[in-house]
Amino acid sequence: MKICDVIRQELPSVQSELKKIFKQFPNDSEVVVKQVSTGEYVVKEGEPCLYVYLVLEGKVAVQYYSGHNAFVARRFGRMAVIGDVAVMGSLKNYSTNVRAVTRCRLLEIRNCDYWYMLRNDEEFMKAQLKQAIDILVGELKDKRALEEEPVEIRLLNYFVYYCRKEKTTISKYFVVKKTRPEIAEEVGGVSVRTVNRKLVHFIEQKLVSVNHGKIHISLEQLRRMEELIAQ
Secondary structure: OOHHHHHHOOOHHHHHHHHHHOOOOOOOOOOEEEEEOOOOEEEOOOOEOOEEEEEEEOOEEEEEEEOOOEEEEEEEOOOOEEOHHHHHOOOOEOOOEEEEOOOEEEEEEEHHHHHHHHHHOHHHHHHHHHHHHHHHHHHHHHHHHHOOOOHHHHHHHHHHHHHHHHOOOOOOEEEEOOOHHHHHHHHOOOOHHHHHHHHHHHHHOOOOEEEOOEEEEEHHHHHHHHHHHHO
């Protein structure tokens, strides 16, 4: 789909923003308008970095990990560009997960076309560099703040990280194959007694279940953990 056709279909207020962004878009290139449901991934960590995405409508959350227990979500709305940091860093694969917080409408742009816009539009390039720097600075602040997070949140971070690292499960739940002392050590600055006390609390909240001494986390429980962390 030609970018001029996409712009024509938008409201006048959106048209003016898109015209400013795409004033140096290659005439012979096309874009794809994608509909993404709530909770669906826009990009996944480790997947080939082939496109950047412009949010036309809705909100997305950028999720990344640091060490064993850092799960952080930064939210972006309309006109945010997703995947720009990876492209400008010449990464072969996406370094973060991006999921739709609401139902979204996105514009899929090929990397080569994005680079063309950066090279030929100084104003656009400066705006994109500012966004990239703001994201990186925000990530650093978030990672530092993690050290001051309550133990409960740090444990939730740990379990989310563990399950997402597993990626798939043949059953309807993940099994955390770690002992309580191992969990305490990997979370850092937490005693085994505290881990056990918090697990009792998580069981009461129906965030986890324990079977034969092993912690089980269902897909629904994992989703609830992510929502609690993102609040």
